[in-house]
Amino acid sequence: MSILGFFKKNANLATQVEKETMAEIPVQRGTAISKRIELDFRNESSIRNCYVSFDVETTGLSPISDRIVEIGATIFQNGIVQRVFSSLVNPGISISQSASAVNHITNSMLNSAPSEKEVYSQLVDFLGDALCGGIVMCAHNAKFDFDFLCNTLSRLGFNANIEYIDTLSLSRKYLHGLENYKQSTVENYFGLTNPSSHRAASDAENCGHILYRLLDVASESLEIEKRQIEQSKPNLQELEVCAFIQNVIFQKGGDTKLLRFRKNSSGYVDVCCLYTFLKVKFAKKGAYILIRSNCPATENYVTELCTQSEGGTDYIRVYFSSPFDLEPLSEYIYKAFFNCYESMEEYASYSNYRRREIENSIRFMCALTNEEVSSLLNEIKEHNYAPITISVANERQISCDDVVIHAVYNRVPLSEIRNADNWDKGFKMGFPHWEKGEDERKKGNLVLAIELFDKARLNGYAAPALYTSYALAYRQLKDYSNEIVILDEGIARMPDQASAWSARRTKAISLLFAQQEKERIAAEKLKRQAEKVAQKETAVSVPKKPRGRAILQMDDSGNVIKEFDSIAAAVQEVGVSSKSIRDAANGVQKRAGGYHWMYKT
Template sequence: MKPFVSRRSMKQYPLDLDKIADCFVAIDFETDGRDSQNGRVIEIGACFFENGKPAKTFSSLVHSVETVSPFITELTGITSEMVQTAPPEKEVWEQFVRFLGGALEGKEIVVAHNAGFDTAFLKATLERLGYSATIRYLDTVDLSQKLLPHMSRHALNVVCEELAIELENHHRALDDAVACGHILARLMSDQAALKRHVKNVAQALSKRELEIVSAIVSMGEADWGVGKSGSSVVTVRAKGKPVCSFVCAGDSFSLLANADLLEQCPWTWTFANQKECEYGLFRLSLDEIGQLEYFKPYIQASIQKAMECSFEDESRRVEWMYGIEKQTYEKIRPRLRETVLTSSYTQKEAKPVPFAQKLKIEAAKPFNLADYERGLAYRFYLTKAIEARKRRRYTPAKTFLKKAYANGLRCAELFVEIANVYQHQKQAGKEVEWLLKGASFMDAIHFKKERQLLLLRAAKRLAKQP
């Protein structure tokens, strides 16, 4: 009998993902760039997940072709020499079939990001090598589009960044497969994902962080929410709007402040990480929770502004995060009540702190807006450009991009955003020109992955031109 592989996509949402995720196998293939009928898999990566955690993995390069195109080498880092010295195709696939086991009988779900691509190669290769199989598969692109509708893009690396999933070697099979499995584990269903986020955040808050949250929420009545990011930044929100963000480091903590707040007084400030700089945020180092009293008018004004807002014009992302943070606040509220009652930092008991003496303002570095515009936070302009472009306001978007470029910003994201503006204006020549310019700059500073992505975008654009 002629070997035949059937494959069926699991698209019923909400699906019984809790049952599926008890045991599934995430796969990813790197190929020679041709279609599934004529092309070959040059690297296989797979990972069995049990109860949401990796249990066993399979990874191998495959000697299925003699040469790898420069484009594929640029994209994946896999060279012709690496493929030529790899085990032969038949041997690797025999091992892979044994690894998949019940997944080829439909007992476990096969999971992939853009699964139509990977399962097409899986089906074609199995049939060509003489295997029959019944495959049920789930596409995490489709799943993320339904469960994370606030995101504009659902590429593997973008979804991983959104869900704080580590992806070190993008476009290498095993790393991509493991990341794909973690995406499914995080997105069982809306409710399950919400519960998991709430549980993680509530457990992650330390006693010191609870004391600071208590001091903030005691400053006014609001529909509170509390969240904690992967970079340990705790954000207290009122009705989904950020009121105050801070990060603890031992007994001291730093308040995240924007340029408006910094201009009001001389202060000791430092740049934080790159993402915070993109949003125009700085860190103010504080020693005592009582020092928050100095910012009470600012916090109360933020509370008032937040409570006057509605969600009618807000993105789904705000609603999603608001749901998580509101439930987190409800979960930790008993602990907050205990902290407020036993803490010396409540409104009634807080003691004023002599800031001039405590922070030694005479030795502090005053905030300077010109430094801000020319310094590390120039990525702030890029953020503004992205926001303007998404609202189809291309003139201000180009203005912000020019400012970012003039101030010395040279990252792959900047070149992509410039290309995006020209793409929307249907200026393909300019779009490709800036992508290639970005690729050249990335090559000069040895940013290999960024160069690969820019070249890939340029190649796709050129392929569409008549």
């Protein structure tokens, strides 16, 4: 054996002894986890300010059985490279030929590379705050890289809580029309060159440049997103009610971590736990919460029927002044939350993907901390709330008995509908007509739309959408009689829709009543005007009765010279004052104007 062979053999033995010695000293496993976050208007600025791009090359695809053979990491500040970390890693296992063919890293290169313990000690120092979520990291197809990193850190006894952004997902979201979204394709899109593709350091640095350019591309969308989120945030008055509701749930032991609030486009504040379980609205009439109509705790409240969009006859509006007025509904509020929470947990239990989906769906909604809830509740106590002044509980409800329903239409009777016993065929034959009709309704061609709905119905299309479309078209035409009749038919055919349609039907009856009242008042007004005209015409045809008493003009012998209808008529002809004639007629004086005067008896 040569001297060189002797030293080589002894070196191998020493390495083997070192491995056996280390194997005898168990390393306490660490806990390293990673979490993908979404880019939004709230984190865009901090990410732009500082982030760490990352890439690994591995012996294979399994983060458990395979190992990292090369690490690349780059710290960026405002898109400019600040520091770079790059190292091969001797993982203690061989690299597969397929992996080596991609990254061109060979076993001979790894044999001379530093050990995992040495490399990861340096990497942990380099990453710093990124390992506790203080700085966001990024990678392309990032789950692959961070699954490998976290598994290795945990195995070596390190703890980490990493937050990362995936440039692959961002590219798919903001870059449209690319052939694919591989890193090399995205590099070409942004005009980036990569002299050492599939090597960790070069790929990591280019990934960092890609992220910064994606931030620029996304900026306009993020600004729009910001405005939409601000518009959906409840105002202070609404947040006070939200705080009361959250406090009720918390005091009864509910988990409020995923409780959220948002103001929708119709002005309602949705109280959500993935799904909406309560709605509150501050309307001109007053503030109210929507509660199921079978809730017994609403007896002492001012209540009102709901509209179709609010839940129909299954729900009622419960009016309140102060949020504390809702205290009697606490049990109802908690039960509604509990049922919703259980539904959310059931949905999330199927996969981690669904749980992440839940987190993403609520991330733009308003959340209240315990401190914010306490502060808002204290503000409520400081307010002097005006009492409820509306009185809707005793309002008379308009019914069909109060209106005349006169519906004129061309629909065939139900007995003549085709495919009535074959729903699938009815759908196939009728749906295209309904679809065309709905397009025409949205364009404002209401008469044509109704004709198409009639064809859809004739051919056997029987779905809630058809009757809803009918009702919408008739409402736009202000043909409330037909709306009521078609809704009656829909309720009879599909009783499960009765709650929503009954509310719409009630509204249509009220509108028809108002319409007919208006017509009645207009008809009465015309009648009175006609009567006045007739009275005037009658007054013209009848001679006017003379005003005053008739008076006789006589000579000294008592002969009547002339008879006048009144003293005024005598004055006008004779020219004697009315006082003189009146005095002569009353015996105050003998003559007036040389004549005797006497009232005609």
